Amino acid sequence: MVIVAGHVMVEPDQREAYLAGSLRIVEKARPAAGCLDVSIAADLIDPGRVNIFERWESQKALDTFRRRGGTGNVKLPKMLSASVLEYDVAAERPAFGKANN
16 A cells, blocks of 8 residues: 655645645546545645645556546646655554444
């Protein structure tokens, strides 16, 4: 499993435009083969921060989505900075001691 997680920073007055543009990316990613979850969301505290979370069955699934133009021709407002990393996951377990539904 691969997790892509982090955040991007945009001008606070551009965050809603960034999120609106990201909607198309999320709509394309979620039904893609090997996609387990994708979320691009406004941060609750920082008005210029957009949080990114993706969970993929494998690096191959993520790479295939990207190669097939997963982000398409989406025009997003300029990012001021980005801190987004990919993580290879060796194991998983329920976070609260039981299966999450």
